[in-house]
Amino acid sequence: MIKLFKVKEKQRELAENANGKGHVKKQSAGELRLHKDISELNLPKTCTISFPNGKDDLMNFGITIRPDEGYYFGGEFFFSFQVSPIYPHEPPKVKCMTKVYHPNIDLEGNVCLNILREDWKPVLNVNTVIYGLYHLFTEPNYEDPLNHDAAAVLRENPKMFQLNVRKAIMGGYVGQSYFPPLFFCLAQNSSTATAA
Structure with missing residues (x-):
């Protein structure tokens, strides 16, 4: 029985190649769910998504957040997302x-957000994490x-x-830790401030 399925699968693959379709990679349930989540994203206007490995690799992407209010106004913060094939049963990293x-973010970039740990549920999605x-x-x-000191x-x-x-965003030391300046954001914010 197993050999019959393998023969039929091989015949289908040969037929697709003959028709110019080529081999189609099967997607995991996690990839299918992530594709749906990304197609339904409703990002805040201060957030953008990017795919450093191209759109063929949906399981690894980045989010840039540029807060337009609060303590972090003027900063630009990039987060990498790695999504497991068993997503949504496991939160993204x-x-x-x-x-x-x-x-809530240590100097190594680890993030303390309850929905990325104990409060994760499969009904949550990437949009929820970004918010x-x-x-x-x-x-x-x-x-x-x-970061207990902060x-x-x-x-x-x-x-x-x-x-x-402010010191960290402008670039400099806070305590014993050096923070590189966020030039892009500072230049953008000064140009919008002069235009206002």
Whole structure:
């Protein structure tokens, strides 16, 4: 019986090649669901999606967030997404590739967002994760930190926290950590500020 299926599959493949279709790669359930999620994305105007490996590799993509309010206004933050073939039964792996002074993102780029851990459910999707990341920039949370120093400053001295975030975005040291400047965003924001 198994040999019969293999013969039929081989015949179908040969027929497709003869018709010029070529071999069609089967997609996993995770790829099918992710394709649906991406086609239905409703991103905030401050977020963009990119596919560094091309549109053929939907399982690895990037999201850029440019907050237009709050402490992180003027910054540009890039997140890499790696999606498992068993998605949505497992959340995407998300890492912040931009070094940021943030209570919920450590200096290695690990992200503390409950829906990426214990609160993940298969009914959630990539859109939900992106809005969760955006929310981290509009309302950072000092109660569930990865960067305990940043969380303590936010809790005890919000003005100092704001100065530290500005220093990190402009480029410089905050404590013992150096943050490279975010030139692109600063240039864009100064040009929009002069136009206003």
